[in-house]
Amino acid sequence: MWFRRDLRLSDHAALSAAAETGLEILPFFIQHDDDLEDWHTGAASKWWLHASLESLQRDLGKQDLRLILRHGRASSVIASLVKETGASMVVWNRCYDPSTLDRDATIKNSLRQSGCKAESFQGSVLFEPWEVRTGTDSPYRVFTPFWRACRQRTVAPALEQPRQFRSFSGEWPQSDDLDSWKLQPSKPDWATGLRETWEVGENCAHERLGQFLDTAAASYKQDRDLPGLDGTSMLSPHLHFGEISPRQIWHAVDAREPNEGSETFLKEVGWREFCHQLLFHNPALPDKNLRAEFDAMPWRDDPESLALWQTGQTGYPLIDAGMRQLWQTGWMHNRVRMVVASFLSKHLLIDWLHGERWFWDTLVDADLANNSAGWQWVAGCGADAAPFFRIFNPMTQSRKFDAKGTYIRTWVPELAALSDRDVHEPWSASPAELLAAGIKLGETYPEPCVDHGAARQRALDAYKAHVSTSNNGSKD
Numbered sequence: 001m002w003f004r005r006d007l008r009l010s011d012h013a014a015l016s017a018a019a020e021t022g023l024e025i026l027p028f029f030i031q032h033d034d035d036l037e038d039w040h041t042g043a044a045s046k047w048w049l050h051a052s053l054e055s056l057q058r059d060l061g062k063q064d065l066r067l068i069l070r071h072g073r074a075s076s077v078i079a080s081l082v083k084e085t086g087a088s089m090v091v092w093n094r095c096y097d098p099s100t101l102d103r104d105a106t107i108k109n110s111l112r113q114s115g116c117k118a119e120s121f122q123g124s125v126l127f128e129p130w131e132v133r134t135g136t137d138s139p140y141r142v143f144t145p146f147w148r149a150c151r152q153r154t155v156a157p158a159l160e161q162p163r164q165f166r167s168f169s170g171e172w173p174q175s176d177d178l179d180s181w182k183l184q185p186s187k188p189d190w191a192t193g194l195r196e197t198w199e200v201g202e203n204c205a206h207e208r209l210g211q212f213l214d215t216a217a218a219s220y221k222q223d224r225d226l227p228g229l230d231g232t233s234m235l236s237p238h239l240h241f242g243e244i245s246p247r248q249i250w251h252a253v254d255a256r257e258p259n260e261g262s263e264t265f266l267k268e269v270g271w272r273e274f275c276h277q278l279l280f281h282n283p284a285l286p287d288k289n290l291r292a293e294f295d296a297m298p299w300r301d302d303p304e305s306l307a308l309w310q311t312g313q314t315g316y317p318l319i320d321a322g323m324r325q326l327w328q329t330g331w332m333h334n335r336v337r338m339v340v341a342s343f344l345s346k347h348l349l350i351d352w353l354h355g356e357r358w359f360w361d362t363l364v365d366a367d368l369a370n371n372s373a374g375w376q377w378v379a380g381c382g383a384d385a386a387p388f389f390r391i392f393n394p395m396t397q398s399r400k401f402d403a404k405g406t407y408i409r410t411w412v413p414e415l416a417a418l419s420d421r422d423v424h425e426p427w428s429a430s431p432a433e434l435l436a437a438g439i440k441l442g443e444t445y446p447e448p449c450v451d452h453g454a455a456r457q458r459a460l461d462a463y464k465a466h467v468s469t470s471n472n473g474s475k476d
């Protein structure tokens, strides 16, 4: 049983199938060496992976099973394990990243050719990404009709954890020591904030879901946009690593009284499905503009501004709050993800690919489908994207969604003493107000790294000149 991004024992089609065969089971996990993959696991994701594998090891241990850890090229590792153990069958749940699908197909073929059975099963999605199609039998590129079509389908029940496993009775093959993979940072250890924020593993994922459904779910529709509240589920890393499946979420929601909040929540889980099918049908999504006319965009090469953005030193409080939340916790609120992504690709006119890479390395929920679709959506070059001229105004967003500055004060504490009015825009505060709040602009907190109006105009001009001759900039 090859564990991948499905680090759980319940609603696990491959594991259930393996248990049903009555064959002895030997679970294993392969860490691909970084140089074997372009989008190899980012630093924050590695931290999560370590904790999640520990949790899976514990859960398997309770079933008398051990998780064999190996690193290297999946095809060679599997061939070697089959040889060492005499396995007659290898099973796994599908992942839908384009390179994984190709690799898995090759592995399946070569296993079968060598006389070993190989079966893959539906992975951590509600529907296979090729299943939901338009009336003209093409993949959806727009979310709303996609979701309408999903809502008309039946979601298969979630599978219970198998009651019994037959554990491998031979000599267990050698396993790497998890620590030897060095997934966790040591010098420096930057993971304190991650440890303080997250509890990792299948049980914790279900606890988090239960807690969310008991508390925030009912008001999710109104609160999900307010970054200063715990208004969303924070299930994204659990979902990414497959500690919980979307089917389990779906049925847990379904089992409760329906309300507007939980319907909106399911719709967000639907966005995840949408992104997965988008990546499946557009394998270049992580690396190329879906709308090719954006290839002409004159992105600026500006490493200094990129570094200010990455480190939360742009001088725009909402942007800096978001980027610091990301750095410290490995997660950022969705509303703020949209605003910081817009700031990078529009105010700074830096190619969204740089932002995507930074998110990839720093998010614990870094997910090829959701991340690339999210960036393309905000940058305006993706399917069903917000138009490029929809440039988020960081101050307006801040006043609207963080009116009292709760979020900003948490992540940019040097601005905490400013009034609710000025905290969104410290450069507008009077010298006396700045003095009273203990702020020296340019010293204790940066001056804005670009002028909002000028940056906005620069982005619109670049867009008009290089991408569109038909769209006019609107005052969004």
Ligand SMILES: Cc1cc2nc3c(=O)[nH]c(=O)nc-3n(C[C@H](O)[C@H](O)[C@H](O)COP(=O)(O)OP(=O)(O)OC[C@H]3O[C@@H](n4cnc5c(N)ncnc54)[C@H](O)[C@@H]3O)c2cc1C
Pocket (backbone or CB within 6 Å): 224, 232, 233, 234, 235, 236, 237, 239, 240, 265, 268, 269, 270, 271, 272, 273, 275, 332, 333, 334, 335, 337, 338, 341, 359, 363, 365, 366, 367, 368, 370, 371, 372, 374, 375, 378
């Ligand atoms: C630029 C950008 C980059 C992003 N990168 C990622 C990423 O790497 N990984 C990731 O999981 N999400 C990403 N998102 C989507 C979204 O921001 C996160 O899924 C969400 O903030 C996670 O918090 P939550 O679990 O509390 O979400 P909730 O609001 O509780 O939603 C429940 C689940 O629905 C899914 N979901 C919610 N919103 C979206 C969305 N817009 N697109 C796709 N799925 C969604 C997630 O799996 C989430 O866990 C990105 C969004 C943007 C704008």
